Amino acid sequence: MKATFEPYVLKFKRPGGTSRGVLTEKLTYILTLEEDGRTYLGECGLFKGLSADDREDYEQKLQWVCDHIDLGIQVLWDQLREWPSIQFGLEQAFQALSFNRYKDEYNDPYNPDLFESAFKNGEKGMQINGLIWMGDVDFMRQQIQEKLAEGFKCIKIKIGVNWESEYQILKQLREEFSPEQLELRVDANGGFTFEEAKVVLQQLAELKIHSIEQPIKAGNVEQMAELCAHTPIPIALDEELIGVFEREDKLALIEKIKPQFVILKPSLVGGIRGSLEWIDACDYNGIDFWITSALESNIGLNAIAQWTAILYPEMPQGLGTGSLFTNNFPTRLEVRGEHLYRNK
Incomplete structure (x- = not known):
């Protein structure tokens, strides 16, 4: 298994106003797991000015996670208590991997099936x-x-x-x-x-x-x-x-x-x-x-x-x-x- 990450800046269609100010863009990070030719994605949704893990060494921590991805989700999650957005990005990617690893078809890493439900199957909103x-x-x-x-x-x-x-x-x-x-x-x-x-x-x-x-x-x-x-x-x-x-x-x-x-x-x-x-x-x-x-x-x-x-x-x-x-x-x-x- 190999892990990488990439920053991505989301652009608002129109400014979003809150009591903390007006938002025009939002930085996020996409974590990618690769195994047997398949990719599994998770989003580390850092929220600048709000997230507890909005720190200067955020990308260094993400790189550490990628370098130690073989530790697995349980060990990594426990070691990332003070990095909640990275915890969630890891959960998403590992859940996509575990839910789809042995399925014959998997060709949409942006929209993976993750949990079995009527909502997942498009039967209920x-x-x-x-x-x-x-x-x-x-x-x-x-x-x-x-x-x-x-x-x-x-x-x-x-x-x-x-x-x-x-x-x-x-x-x-x-x-x-x-x-x-x-x-x-x-x-x-x-x-x-x-x-x-x-x-x-x-x-x-x-x-x-x-x-x-x-x-x-x-x-x-x-x-x-x-x-x-x-x-x-x-x-x-x-x-x-x-x-x-x-x-x-x-x-x-x-x-x-x-x-x-x-x-x-x-x-x-x-x-x-x-x-x-x-x-x-x-x-x-x-x-x-x-x-x-x-x-x-x-x-x-x-x-x-x-x-x-x-x-x-x-x-x-x-x-x-x-x-x-x-x-x-x-x-x-x-x-x-x-x-x-x-x-x-």
């Missing part, structure tokens, strides 16, 4: 939320109208930059659509202060918002725990999970904050195995979760979607990001209405 990026009021309204026209019944709106305008958009949406007609989720990306968040939570409750992701910046555990204990609407942890590597620390964080939901982004929390450690902590505390992509290319999104499908999700998932880039890889994933499918 998964409900996803429509993602609305930040921008001026007209731009946000345009995005919302597009998603409503496509049939989405769950919309997630990025907030935390201009709350007054964002609140008016949410208020108008709720006046037009009841909670039964349209589920509204908001994602603050840590955009509010503790005092601001307490006011915003009350305003969101009046609009019957489903949930808010990360109302204040990660790392303020005591304040987040207080918000979760008294919030009038569910709070979901997102960035709060980044950089928590050990299983016992994950359980301690969940038990301390006691959020209503947890958002899992495999590229940021150690891939499938790292996500499952968070899920165990959630299950132990009676907390629900959903899976969200983190601006991966279609290679990573294919893996996240197939894995999510075997969890039998009941809520809308955050997996509709495959159409964001002008130079994405070929894919069998397709959004039809508010559902994500994998074409046969």
